Amino acid sequence: MDCQVVVFTSGYRLHPERGLGPLALWPVGGSTAIGRLLGLLAREGIRQVSVYSDRLHPLCLDGIRMPQGLDVRVITDPDISGTAGMLRLAVDRHAEGPIVIMPVNMVDPPAVTTLLELHKAGGADLTLFADPSSRNDLPEIYVCNSQLLCHIPTGGYWDIKERLVPELAVLGRPVRQVSLPRSPGCFYDGHSYLNAICLHLEDIAGHDPSIRLARSDQQSRIWAADDVDVEDQARIYGPVAIFEQARIGRAVVVGPTIVGPGARIDDDAIVVGSVIWPGAQVSAGSSIDHCLVATGVSAGRKMVADRQVITNSTRPARVAPAGSIRMPRPMPQQRMASGILMAAICGAAILWSFWPQWQDLWAIWQRSDEYSAGMLVPGLAAYVLWCRRSQLKDIAIQPSAWGMVLLILSQVIRFYGLYHMRSFVERSSVVLGIMGVVLWLAGKGLFGRVLTVLLFLFLMLPLPQGLHSRIALPLQGWSTASAVFGLELLGYDVVREGNVIQIGQTSVAVAEACNGLRMITAFVIISGMLALLVNRNWWEKLIMLVSSLPIALVCNTTRLIVTAIAFTLITGPGWEKAFHDLGGYAMMPLAVAILLAELWVMRLLTTAPTKGQASDIIVRPIKKDGA
Structure with missing residues (x-):
């Protein structure tokens, strides 16, 4: 393929957790991020790749299995040159053809052929690619023509977005921004890494030659290597990828989860939406929910961790009592049934308890022109919740005692307003009561996701008479x-x-x-x-x-x-x-x-352009001499 490819490990947002090493070496499936990227480039017919790193993000590729037929040139910059400045070292200034620049911190890199096609179709000298899943995120993937190398100075820091694009604007050279066909799954820390892995797990597992699809049905897809050890009593709900020499005892594993090579999940453990790196261990009785367990780390016995990056220095959030174990999150049908039951209980309780206040509000809505629109608020709030149903159905329902505290507080406020004849205070207790019941029955997770909708209910109340x-x-x-x-x-x-x-x-x-x-x-x-x-x-x-x-x-x-x-x-x-x-x-x-x-x-x-569309950033006519 007639192009030059430069991959880099530096970047202003690359701040991985301490002790986990460079992002390029983080596991993605059965390989590392850079190993997966190089393998994909080799399968596309790329013959030479320049891997750039600077003094802030040094990279050693010793131990990385290089794909056959791919010439990898590692360049270590003693300075910090930026995404444009690194081309001074990584690219032959006399070479012809387009230059593809991409970071290594991706779980699902885009195809080079796709990038070149989009760049050629736009007819620009420089194309910046946007992530379609994030309106404001540019994942630092670029394609430029080799003629632009003459506009990069021979020394100093020179960034593509900060320096090269303004330089091209002065010269009138066309620059375009194009949305990628699909998200590349860029990650910059442990939490964005988990999100990217969970989003792209099926693509990662489906294209990894070291594992095969072992089970596939309507609710579960499981990929596993041939030499894994899985107990018959283990309960696995896909999508889950289990790599070579991994062992799963009588545990519960709920996807999307990756169990890396040589990793262990012991008996009575629960792993939900997590990534277990090679050689890591989840001890018996532990509960790991949306966590990253680093290589060589043993999650302590009966450890309970939620949304953490677990390293050797990680302290457990708490330890489960003897004999106790957290059950996995309910399946979608159970979540739907429990959500309907919760809504029915909440509506009936609020309607009965605050019936006099509802009657008062209805009378105000009927007789007052200023506040008649308030009767629309409950229906609009219900419509917003219906529009968000796909985001709410995966949240676990875990009742919270703080909801009872808020419900009692609403009753205290209600009687205070009634005793002192402060109608607005009395009516406000209706909304506080709704918030208390939701927090009590649904828990902090769901309450936090619908808090803005609950606050929206205050707009149905008329203003205080004095105001x-x-x-x-x-x-x-x-x-x-x-x-x-x-x-x-x-x-x-x-x-x-x-x-x-x-x-x-x-x-x-x-x-x-x-x-x-x-x-x-x-x-x-x-x-x-x-x-x-x-x-x-x-x-x-x-x-x-x-x-x-x-x-x-x-x-x-x-x-x-x-x-x-x-x-x-x-x-x-x-x-x-x-x-x-x-x-x-x-x-x-x-x-x-x-x-x-x-x-x-x-x-x-x-906002960045929508998927599949290109937008001109700079398109100016080139002035000819003497014009």
Whole structure:
């Protein structure tokens, strides 16, 4: 294949856990990350690969079995040169053809042929590849034309994204960013390594020649080497990959899990969603949940660990009592049944216990225009939970006693509000009671995932009467003043008398119901629901929520201006009332359109291109001399 391939181990985010060695040597299936990458390159027909490392991330390939027919050149840089600067040492400056640059910290590297095809189709001098599973993550995979080497200085630090791309912008050379067809599974520490392995386990196992598919059914796929030792009483729920000379006693193994070569899982142990490195041991009675057990490490007897990187220096989170053992997480059907039961108990308990408060809220929603949108909040919250059902079904239900504490606190707050006649405090206890029941029955894991939805329920409550009185009149005055200002900008001769606008012979009164509070409450609710549904960064959601207030005020002012102008053109109380109501309804789609436009702008500024699409980063015409 006519191209040069450079793989590197340096990077600004490569900070592995102490004692685990370079990321390039971390096990991926039956090999290491760099061994798997070199093997894939050899099978694609690549004949020469340059492996670059710097003084911060030295790499020794002694003991790594090199694929036949692949010439591997190891380059150790005494300095730190960056992703572009390393090409000074790794690539022949006089060579022709494209240059492929990729990191070694990947569990599922993309095919070089795919990278070259996407680069050629884009027609750019430099192509940056994005991870389709992460909107803001560039996994440092690049393809560039060899002509760009002349733009890299002969010394100093020179990074592709920080230095080379701006240099090409000045020169007018085209640069494109393209989304990879699938995630390469990049990892930078123990937790991202576990996530990448779990996501790509079936691809890793399916392409590893040292293991074969031993069992496959609707609920379980298990790959195993020929010389593994698995007890008949062991319970294994795939996907699970078991490599050579591994031993599994009368244990429970729940995938996605990899049991490395020579690893041991002793009797009565439980391993869930973990990676057991070669030569590691999970002792009898231990419970390992989403953990990385390093090579040569023995997870102590009856050790309980959750989401940890276990090395020789790791202290167990706790030790299980004698004779106790944690059962594996329930299967999907059981989780669904328990979730439905939990929801039914929660709904019945809250509805019965807080029935007087529900009646009070219903009466307010029916008679108050400002807070009538509150009746939509419970239904919208249920819809958000339904949209998140695929994310919630895999969370274990582990009841927490803290939920009972929160439930008791809600009752104390309820009686405090009732005794002191503070209606808002009394109504707030309804939401606190819901939160307490969810925490009590479902546990901290599920409670943490739905906490934002539970907080969203506070939007169904009307404001405290004191706060309502303080903002109602100022809002009414501001609405009148802004409407007068808008009408004057349009050339109308307007006279304001209090909250009455005089346009010629027509008088338009801005009533308290037109102060904009109704639109603010309704639009804040819609903005909150969109913030829960869209997959954006937290600061983007915060901007969306904060901007909902000025957008609602602008839309209310627009409605008042249009209504005042319409009243000068139409007559009759029936027509005036109909247009007044229609104008209020029409502003809500306008406000939503403004919000969606805001999200679209933020997406253009912050989000990588979608899968399979390419976007121009820099495309400028090259100026010819004398032009």
